[in-house]
Amino acid sequence: xxxxxxxxxxxxxxxxxxxxxxxxxxxxxxxxxxxxxxxxxxxxxxxxxxxxxxxxxxxxxxxxxxxxxxxxxxxxxxxxxxxxxxxxxxxxxxxxxxxxxxxxxxxxxxxxxxxxxxxxxxxxxxxxxxxxxxxxxxxxxxxxxxxxxxxxxxxxxxxxxxxxxxxxxxxxxxxxxxxxxxxxxxxxxxxxxxxxxxxxxxxxxxxxxxxxxxxxxxxxxxxxxxxxxxxxxxxxxxxxxxxxxxxxxxxxxxxxxxxxxxxxxxxxxxxxxxxxxxxxxxxxxxxxxxxxxxxxxxxxxxxxxxxxxxxxxxxxxxxxxxxxxxxxxxxxxxxxxxxxxxxxxxxxxxxxxxxxxxxxxxxxxxxxxxxxxxxxxxxxxxxxxxxxxxxxxxxxxxxxxxxxxxxxxxxxxxxxxxxxxxxxxxxxxxxxxxxxxxxxxxxxxxxxxxxxx
Numbered sequence: 001x002x003x004x005x006x007x008x009x010x011x012x013x014x015x016x017x018x019x020x021x022x023x024x025x026x027x028x029x030x031x032x033x034x035x036x037x038x039x040x041x042x043x044x045x046x047x048x049x050x051x052x053x054x055x056x057x058x059x060x061x062x063x064x065x066x067x068x069x070x071x072x073x074x075x076x077x078x079x080x081x082x083x084x085x086x087x088x089x090x091x092x093x094x095x096x097x098x099x100x101x102x103x104x105x106x107x108x109x110x111x112x113x114x115x116x117x118x119x120x121x122x123x124x125x126x127x128x129x130x131x132x133x134x135x136x137x138x139x140x141x142x143x144x145x146x147x148x149x150x151x152x153x154x155x156x157x158x159x160x161x162x163x164x165x166x167x168x169x170x171x172x173x174x175x176x177x178x179x180x181x182x183x184x185x186x187x188x189x190x191x192x193x194x195x196x197x198x199x200x201x202x203x204x205x206x207x208x209x210x211x212x213x214x215x216x217x218x219x220x221x222x223x224x225x226x227x228x229x230x231x232x233x234x235x236x237x238x239x240x241x242x243x244x245x246x247x248x249x250x251x252x253x254x255x256x257x258x259x260x261x262x263x264x265x266x267x268x269x270x271x272x273x274x275x276x277x278x279x280x281x282x283x284x285x286x287x288x289x290x291x292x293x294x295x296x297x298x299x300x301x302x303x304x305x306x307x308x309x310x311x312x313x314x315x316x317x318x319x320x321x322x323x324x325x326x327x328x329x330x331x332x333x334x335x336x337x338x339x340x341x342x343x344x345x346x347x348x349x350x351x352x353x354x355x356x357x358x359x360x361x362x363x364x365x366x367x368x369x370x371x372x373x374x375x376x377x378x379x380x381x382x383x384x385x386x387x388x389x390x391x392x393x394x395x396x397x398x399x400x401x402x403x404x405x406x407x408x409x410x411x412x413x414x415x416x417x418x419x420x421x422x423x424x425x426x427x428x429x430x431x432x433x434x435x436x437x438x439x440x441x442x443x444x445x446x447x448x449x450x451x452x453x
Contacts, residue, residue: 001091002020002088003026004016004087005026006087007048008085009048009052009083011045023035035064036064047075057077057078062075074090076090180193181206181276185273187274188209189209191207192205199257199280202251217248217250218259219247235263235271241262245285256280257278258279258281261277262275301354303361303372304369304372305372309373313435316381320425326423328385328389329382329421330380331438334352337349353372357370357372363400364382368380368385386422397416401414415449417442417446419445
């Protein structure tokens with residue numbers, strides 16, 4: 001987008017050679033400096049003065065107000081004669097390259113006109129005679145062509161630099177770890193890097209095709225396909241959309257990803273494509289899983305810790321209220337742990353706790369859960385289970401303890417004190433009240449154990 005005009009040395013517009021802008025002030029007889037931003041008027045006057053002094057100018061950055069916005073244009077110019085300056089203005093440097101053909105056509109029109117004036121001055125007796133005004137016109141032609149050659153060299157130099165920059169950008173995109181896919185105006189793939197192909201589990205270049213051709217999908221948390229919807233949303237309203245912790249489905253492989261889709265726009269806000277950035281978060285998810293397990297698991301016994309056990313019990317109590325099922329808990333204390341620690345060392349005491357945890361988890365049902373509440377205390381949560389049923393399950397645990405005691409080579413025995421408490425829909429027992437109730441009954445059982453020693 002730009003324009004080309006012939007002006008006087010004082011920048012009064014003499015002729016508009018072409019104009020594909022919407023500038024209302026670009027009219028013959030108008031001073032060109034009057035349409036530029038106030039702060040750039042001295043710059044455009046310097047620009048014209050340099051041209052007047054015989055110097056071709058290239059790439060002056062001039063700001064022009066338009067529809068409440070300030071647009072940046074690049075001005076180039078040469079002196080056509082003492083009274084005329086040829087000025088080419090373009091919105092983007094890249095546009096200067098595209099408009100070079102216009103520039104050359106304009107030049108040829110002027111050159112042909114001048115040559116036609118010279119034609120009658122040329123003799124044909126094997127000699128060409130140029131004199132007087134013809135010689136001056138010929139010199140002007142040479143000067144114009146020389147200036148154009150300089151401009152062409154600058155354009156070529158700029159073009160090569162743009163190519164180098166573009167190659168650097170592509171080299172960067174090809175080497176980064178994130179997958180990068182560029183789509184054109186018609187949503188076809190115009191670029192895809194190696195990382196994107198690896199994440200998509202594909203080995204062919206997708207350039208020139210559509211993602212839908214390869215059955216590539218993106219699923220949200222509800223397993224709904226959202227890729228086409230997101231692409232259409234960005235096309236309809238240019239923006240940046242980010243989605244975290246979703247799934248990419250490609251070539252029969254599901255990959256957890258973070259996704260960003262961005263619009264590519266020119267300064268006139270015209271959409272020319274999209275960029276999709278895909279981050280494979282498989283390792284991140286695995287690390288999160290490990291961290292969650294560490295946060296929820298007792299490191300010594302590898303069962304739920306107190307925090308997770310309490311959270312789990314809260315959810316089961318909500319089920320009791322919601323579904324009307326029964327819930328029973330059993331609070332457990334390991335007898336004589338201190339004696340084992342004192343007589344055999346804390347490592348042996350840790351082994352005792354591990355053995356207890358193993359016996360509990362091996363003998364409860366799949367729908368039940370066990371947690372270490374700290375020190376020598378454990379809690380079993382019997383889901384959808386009445387007190388009598390929980391006591392029957394406890395019989396299995398006691399039988400397993402007897403088997404362990406009979407077959408161990410240890411110098412100590414496993415002994416547990418326990419207390420049961422039941423939660424029903426009709427009672428108003430809170431979590432703490434339920435645990436305290438089971439704890440009190442465990443304490444009575446422990447007193448009996450010590451009385452019998």
